Amino acid sequence: MKTFLKISAALIFLGSSAAAQVDHLGAQVTLPDHPRILLLKDEEAPIKRTIEADQAWAKLHGVILAECDALMDVAPIERIQIGRRLLGKSREGLRRLFFLSYGWRMTRQENYLRRAEKELLAISAFSDWNPSHFLDVGEMTMAVALGYDWLYDGLPESSRSAIKAAILKKGIEPSLDPKYNSWLKTTNNWNQVCNAGMVYGALAIFEDQPELGKKIVNRALESVVISMDEYSPDGAYPEGYSYWGYGTSFNVMLIGALEKAFGKDFGLSARPGFLKTAGYLENMTGPSGLSFNYSDAGSGVGLEPAMFWFAARQRDPSLLWVERRHLLNDDAQRLVKNRLLPATMLWSAGVSTTAMTAPTSLMWTGGGKTPVALMRSSWTDPAAVYVGMKGGSPSTSHAHMDVGSFVMESDGVRWAMDFGMQDYESLESKKVDLWNRNQDSQRWRVFRYNNFVHNTLTINNALQVVNGKAPLTAVSKAPNFMHAVTDLTELYAESVQKAVRGVALVDKSYVVVRDELENKPAETTVRWTLLTPATVKIVGNNKAELTKDGKKLVLEVREPANVVLKTWTTEPANEYDAPNPGTVRVGFEVPVAAGAKTALTVLLLPPKAEKINKKTVEPLAKWPR
Structure with a gap:
């Protein structure tokens, strides 16, 4: 009734x-x-x-x-x-x-x-x-x-x-x-x-x-x-x-x-x-x-x-x-x-399937709540270089603290990866407060959801700011320097005066990731991370070789000069987290003095790109529009 x-x-x-x-x-x-x-x-x-x-x-x-x-x-x-x-x-x-x-x-x-x-x-x-x-x-x-x-x-x-x-x-x-x-x-x-x-x-x-x-x-x-x-x-x-x-x-x-x-x-x-x-x-x-x-x-x-x-x-x-x-x-x-x-x-x-021909444009960008830039060297070459970067905000529906993150592949291998979601029921059944997106929510303690495990920055070992937003501020489809820039400042507003990331596909051969930071009047420690399913071998303070399925990629840090590359496990600390076998994080940490400006420049080089002359990486303001 x-x-x-x-x-x-x-x-x-x-x-x-x-x-x-x-x-x-x-x-x-x-x-x-x-x-x-x-x-x-x-x-x-x-x-x-x-x-x-x-x-x-x-x-x-x-x-x-x-x-x-x-x-x-x-x-x-x-x-x-x-x-x-x-x-x-x-x-x-x-x-x-x-x-x-x-x-x-x-x-x-x-x-x-x-x-x-x-x-x-x-x-x-x-x-x-x-x-x-x-x-x-x-x-x-x-x-x-x-x-x-x-x-x-x-x-x-x-x-x-x-x-x-x-x-x-x-x-x-x-x-x-x-x-x-x-x-x-x-x-x-x-x-x-x-x-x-x-x-x-x-x-x-x-x-x-x-x-x-x-x-x-x-x-x-x-x-x-x-x-x-x-x-x-x-x-x-x-x-x-x-x-x-x-x-x-x-x-x-x-x-x-x-x-x-x-x-x-x-x-x-x-x-x-x-x-x-x-x-x-x-x-x-x-x-x-x-x-x-x-x-x-x-x-x-x-x-x-x-x-x-x-x-x-x-x-x-x-x-x-x-x-x-x-x-x-x-x-x-x-x-x-x-x-x-x-x-x-x-x-x-x-x-007919014969009419389904390849697109002509090698780059796609979109704004809105979760802006993205997607670049590739070819639609028809299975070994093509591909890179995608996102901006946006952790406050968006279903979002993670992955703002500024990217994926990258070449030779048919996904070198820079994202875990994506964890099954909801596996978390809800263990009483994880999964759908609360407040800054101190338990959601951000789920291993796959916070910035510590994504291909982005972590500053002072802190979480990204949930309500921060990162728009795309510049894009270019120039064939020899496709790129996009996103302003991450709001995501790290508690620690820095400014944080900007640019990702470029250069000469359709290799990828450049450049971060420019300006500190507030306090020291910070900045961590740069790349999550990968590859085997990682550190071959110098600033260089690592990633290998998978018989293929290779070189990660080379161009600046700062005195970095020491290292790896971190992907084994989570919480009993409710999903296991992550066969993966590892590689990157580096650098101290940045109070009020100082710094740039982090990383190259991701497939074997063919190692043999060509690499362009000088200019400050983001000089990247061609």
Whole structure:
């Protein structure tokens, strides 16, 4: 009874606020018949033509159908919650139902339909979809709504009734309760995922709940732009690589559904920076195939279906250069882990793999909350030199104290690396206060999260200032001296008057990292660190050889003159920290006198660069603009 009254009150509140809510849809709304989400009736034909015309697309289609076959004898998902999350089950539900529904749409094989129906009924019978962690509800609602819509004509009325009741009661209605819908005002991926899920639910049962459906869609159009503003001005996604794959993918799923249902996206794709974000994602992958995994990013990479939507929208197949490699080379086991994989087929737009040519620009930069600069010597040479640097702030959603950090690779080896995230449950289960981002939060004692282990500076053995911000202050795409400069002063404001870092790719051959510091009236000790999976051999006070997989890189300190290189372990001190085998930190510490100015200049030299004349490294103010 209490739950009913809460939901009723929420519905009354939503209705009473309708005057304040912008009516994007208008009074008369007519939607296509089922199927109406993402792929309308008879729109399978262009996909079939793409499959027939290109072997790579035929392979991917076959991979999806093979996974459908593999699901035939797998038991439906059970409601098993891990910690505070049901999210793993929601994601597997979306994966299964998207795959099986695609299989049914493309082949009309009855076994795919019946297996999907079995999954839909099992999920619909859950006690709830865990609204206290609403991402779980967002993904589960999308899963069930998509299955309901795509399989509508093949489902018996009894199944339809049970499924649409679950969409309403376990998906949409909890989103009306203020206890569960704080995501409506957040700027992060929760906004994108949850709004997308609710819109899918609303579209699926629109004929049964037209007024509620309109209000859910209108609400989403007002809310999702809050998170989409994070792409401004250039498309750099503040939460990093992995969360781009999450938030942006669901944002595109939302836009794709709106376009099919209403014939327009209500201006969402035109939001500042949104279409540009495809360039960000493409440039975030190095020649080794590894991503620049700063912040709470995982180490995995894979096919990104959303990139095919961006490429089709912009008529630019070069945005698919990285995706082409996944499309051609990833094995089935890796591909089918992606719960949105069938969307790749929907957004293929008939593009052949031969049309997916390399980009022309070797450097990409973006401002915003987490500015980045991404440089490489070549898109087609697997041994190319690649370097990525970030600015930003530890206060940003999912951020680490990694401001000023960089990754670097050459000869197919990631020499300067980032650990990325630690599994949240492994920390939450041990009562780590992970989501508190205050300066003295326990979050910053997690080994992988603080500046001590990132490729940046540590001053006086102190943490970076959480609320400090580091913008990019200069960039250049000059072919022989690509570079970017970020002002780190606010991150070390308690210790120094000024701290600026520049990273350059010189002559497409080697990397220069230069830091310029100006002390306050007190002495400081500055530590320069590089985290690496390589074996490190100190071969002189200012030089170290890094070796891995039969390849070599030389780290050479040009200034100050009297440094002594050393290594530090990556074995963490806390029992809740993840182990870090096969890694080491290399760098140096230097004392800086009170009020003094100093410069730290480090060269990262692949073997080919050792044989060429290295340019004199000028002060950052003289780096060409």
